[in-house]
Amino acid sequence: MELVEEVLAGRRLQLAHLLTQIENGTSEGREALDALFPHAGKAHLIGVTGAPGTGKSTLVNHLARQYRDQQNGEPKRVGIVAVDPTSPFSGGAILGDRVRMRDLAGDSGVFIRSMASRGSLGGLATATSGVVQALDAAGFEVILIETVGAGQAEVEIARLAHTTLVVDMPGLGDDIQAIKAGIFEIADILVINKSDRPGVEATQRALQSMLQLTHPKVRLFQDSLMESRHHVADHIPAELPEMKMCEEANEAQWIPPILLTVATEGKGAAELKQAVERHRAYLVQSGELEQRERERLVSELDILIRETLAERWREQQPDEHYEQVVETLLKREISPWRAVESLLNGKSWKRSMS
Amino acid sequence: MELVEEVLAGRRLQLAHLLTQIENGTSEGREALDALFPHAGKAHLIGVTGAPGTGKSTLVNHLARQYRDQQNGEPKRVGIVAVDPTSPFSGGAILGDRVRMRDLAGDSGVFIRSMASRGSLGGLATATSGVVQALDAAGFEVILIETVGAGQAEVEIARLAHTTLVVDMPGLGDDIQAIKAGIFEIADILVINKSDRPGVEATQRALQSMLQLTHPKVRLFQDSLMESRHHVADHIPAELPEMKMCEEANEAQWIPPILLTVATEGKGAAELKQAVERHRAYLVQSGELEQRERERLVSELDILIRETLAERWREQQPDEHYEQVVETLLKREISPWRAVESLLNGKSWKRSMS
Numbered sequence: 001m002e003l004v005e006e007v008l009a010g011r012r013l014q015l016a017h018l019l020t021q022i023e024n025g026t027s028e029g030r031e032a033l034d035a036l037f038p039h040a041g042k043a044h045l046i047g048v049t050g051a052p053g054t055g056k057s058t059l060v061n062h063l064a065r066q067y068r069d070q071q072n073g074e075p076k077r078v079g080i081v082a083v084d085p086t087s088p089f090s091g092g093a094i095l096g097d098r099v100r101m102r103d104l105a106g107d108s109g110v111f112i113r114s115m116a117s118r119g120s121l122g123g124l125a126t127a128t129s130g131v132v133q134a135l136d137a138a139g140f141e142v143i144l145i146e147t148v149g150a151g152q153a154e155v156e157i158a159r160l161a162h163t164t165l166v167v168d169m170p171g172l173g174d175d176i177q178a179i180k181a182g183i184f185e186i187a188d189i190l191v192i193n194k195s196d197r198p199g200v201e202a203t204q205r206a207l208q209s210m211l212q213l214t215h216p217k218v219r220l221f222q223d224s225l226m227e228s229r230h231h232v233a234d235h236i237p238a239e240l241p242e243m244k245m246c247e248e249a250n251e252a253q254w255i256p257p258i259l260l261t262v263a264t265e266g267k268g269a270a271e272l273k274q275a276v277e278r279h280r281a282y283l284v285q286s287g288e289l290e291q292r293e294r295e296r297l298v299s300e301l302d303i304l305i306r307e308t309l310a311e312r313w314r315e316q317q318p319d320e321h322y323e324q325v326v327e328t329l330l331k332r333e334i335s336p337w338r339a340v341e342s343l344l345n346g347k348s349w350k351r352s353m354s
Numbered sequence: 355m356e357l358v359e360e361v362l363a364g365r366r367l368q369l370a371h372l373l374t375q376i377e378n379g380t381s382e383g384r385e386a387l388d389a390l391f392p393h394a395g396k397a398h399l400i401g402v403t404g405a406p407g408t409g410k411s412t413l414v415n416h417l418a419r420q421y422r423d424q425q426n427g428e429p430k431r432v433g434i435v436a437v438d439p440t441s442p443f444s445g446g447a448i449l450g451d452r453v454r455m456r457d458l459a460g461d462s463g464v465f466i467r468s469m470a471s472r473g474s475l476g477g478l479a480t481a482t483s484g485v486v487q488a489l490d491a492a493g494f495e496v497i498l499i500e501t502v503g504a505g506q507a508e509v510e511i512a513r514l515a516h517t518t519l520v521v522d523m524p525g526l527g528d529d530i531q532a533i534k535a536g537i538f539e540i541a542d543i544l545v546i547n548k549s550d551r552p553g554v555e556a557t558q559r560a561l562q563s564m565l566q567l568t569h570p571k572v573r574l575f576q577d578s579l580m581e582s583r584h585h586v587a588d589h590i591p592a593e594l595p596e597m598k599m600c601e602e603a604n605e606a607q608w609i610p611p612i613l614l615t616v617a618t619e620g621k622g623a624a625e626l627k628q629a630v631e632r633h634r635a636y637l638v639q640s641g642e643l644e645q646r647e648r649e650r651l652v653s654e655l656d657i658l659i660r661e662t663l664a665e666r667w668r669e670q671q672p673d674e675h676y677e678q679v680v681e682t683l684l685k686r687e688i689s690p691w692r693a694v695e696s697l698l699n700g701k702s703w704k705r706s707m708s
Contacts, residue, residue, distance in 0.1 A: 034689040038687075052405065301679075302664075308698055309660075
């Protein structure tokens with residue numbers, strides 16, 4: 001298949017074309033993915049999620065730059081997938097691409113793709129997974145998957161990643177703090193961005209106490225958090241607390257470090273990259289990488305199975321029968337559950353009522 | 355069925371028990387819903403969604419009070435369902451229930467239920483729909499369905515409603531504005547809460563120009579928006595613009611009015627209730643109510659069908675075969691799509707590879 005060969009050879013235009021096919025769920029896209037699948041599985045997938053307004057896009061930008069910077073050793077090829085599940089109707093991606101383009105445009109080692117939801121949530125997760133796999137097969141070694149918000153959709157998409165960054169910022173209201181609680185448990189690395197703003201210590205304490213709930217060991221490291229306070233005051237990302245936590249964590253369990261960044265100035269991006277690399281090392285060492293890969297593929301398989309089952313059922317279901325059942329449902333003669341039974345058991349809807 | 359009789363008779367404890375059964379998806383809950391279904395379909399369902407921090411809970415409170423107030427005619431029985439899809443792991447609801455309790459506690463005409471996600475998104479939508487139906491059958495005439503955020507999950511849940519309020523506030527950042535764009539199209543009524551804050555005019559203009567994109571007629575009413583400026587300056591919810599829009603809208607098409615509220619002070623709640631009632635009247639008059647009921651039930655039916663199909667398939671699938679396919683997938687010998695084909699066509703996984 002020509003398209004597959006060209007994508008593997010690193011042709012950007014063909015890759016862009018393929019990603020569109022994947023997003024649209026065409027058979028061309030599906031067949032190409034089948035052929036590319038054996039070539040994927042090498043990239044490190046980094047999920048970036050968190051409440052709106054925390055500066056995720058800028059952070060992703062700077063992290064991408066860190067991977068591209070010659071000073072950090074061999075530059076890695078970076079793919080960025082920006083997913084917006086909150087945009088079910090617009091059909092277009094509305095993330096801050098212009099900012100991004102200015103920073104990373106013209107670098108052939110970076111490929112950026114924005115995705116918006118087109119209908120079902122399952123559809124978006126499947127499409128995102130496909131796009132990530134294609135980038136992976138095309139040789140992008142680090143793939144940043146950024147979601148616009150912090151809802152369940154974002155959690156589903158974050159499950160695609162090997163390392164998940166949850167981005168917070170000082171001064172978020174209680175309502176947003178509640179959202180954070182929901183995604184807290186998927187965090188491998190916690191980032192307090194905009195850490196030059198007032199209230200950073202309160203945010204740090206809040207995250208720290210949430211960590212203590214989920215990782216009792218963290219209590220041991222409270223001292224190091226205290227130490228870091230003056231760094232915070234000077235608006236310098238504190239390195240100490242997360243370093244200490246990691247040393248301990250490597251032995252048995254990963255404890256999410258809390259990193260401070262000021263993404264607009266690029267502060268903390270290098271430390272963030274280091275933390276991601278430590279997490280990668282931990283995943284490999286502990287065998288968790290394999291386990292995550294497994295969970296990832298099983299979860300993807302399950303979504304595909306659900307969608308295919310529904311699709312096939314719909315195809316073989318006569319429209320008239322379905323319409324009849326809907327009419328009876330509208331008249332409230334049968335309940336939705338009875339309607340499902342009637343439809344799935346292939347019985348006549350009338351018989352099922354008696 | 356005793357439980358059903360007691361719920362229909364208005365017994366609160368039994369209702370609470372039933373809602374738990376529905377949330378947990380037990381057969382008791384399912385059977386009760388079957389029996390209650392013919393009694394439901396009378397309530398007006400109001401969805402309330404919008405970005406975090408916009409004060410939705412407080413607004414819902416005040417709207418509920420408006421319906422309970424004797425001065426507004428016959429008080430209506432009000433159900434409040436607060437849904438938090440962003441909390442997939444906590445298992446508990448974390449919305450501002452304490453505030454709410456203080457306001458509405460002891461009023462037997464109000465029933466409040468908080469729900470958090472327990473696993474799948476489809477599951478939460480199904481459970482919410484069941485809870486709403488039970489409250490409806492139990493005689494609650496107005497049911498407010500509030501979601502914590504503004505993601506796709508919230509959009510799915512907002513589809514349950516007859517009238518959907520989208521809540522905005524002055525001064526939200528661009529990132530949150532982007533979210534708003536995504537849910538804009540499901541709004542029947544737009545609310546700018548916290549309208550005593552600076553920047554309210556900019557927010558109003560932004561919403562107005564989005565309205566113009568979707569409803570070209572709105573251009574006619576820009577003058578009335580101008581008129582309302584001084585109201586805004588005085589922190590008084592402006593009535594004029596939405597009144598005029600509605601008069602026109604009633605003739606053919608509903609144009610979402612933009613309402614200004616200060617929920618913490620209860621300002622604008624009465625006008626909001628009036629707008630909801632006008633929307634209800636429009637829905638009845640235009641025949642759209644019936645159409646929305648239909649869409650609602652069809653969408654619920656589809657979710658149930660998908661879940662049941664997946665459940666049944668999983669039950670009849672031998673674990674060993676599934677495990678074999680997953681292993682092959684992990685070794686990247688077959689792609690996820692091939693794996694699905696192999697599993698769903700009942701062929702041996704080995705045969706499907708050749």
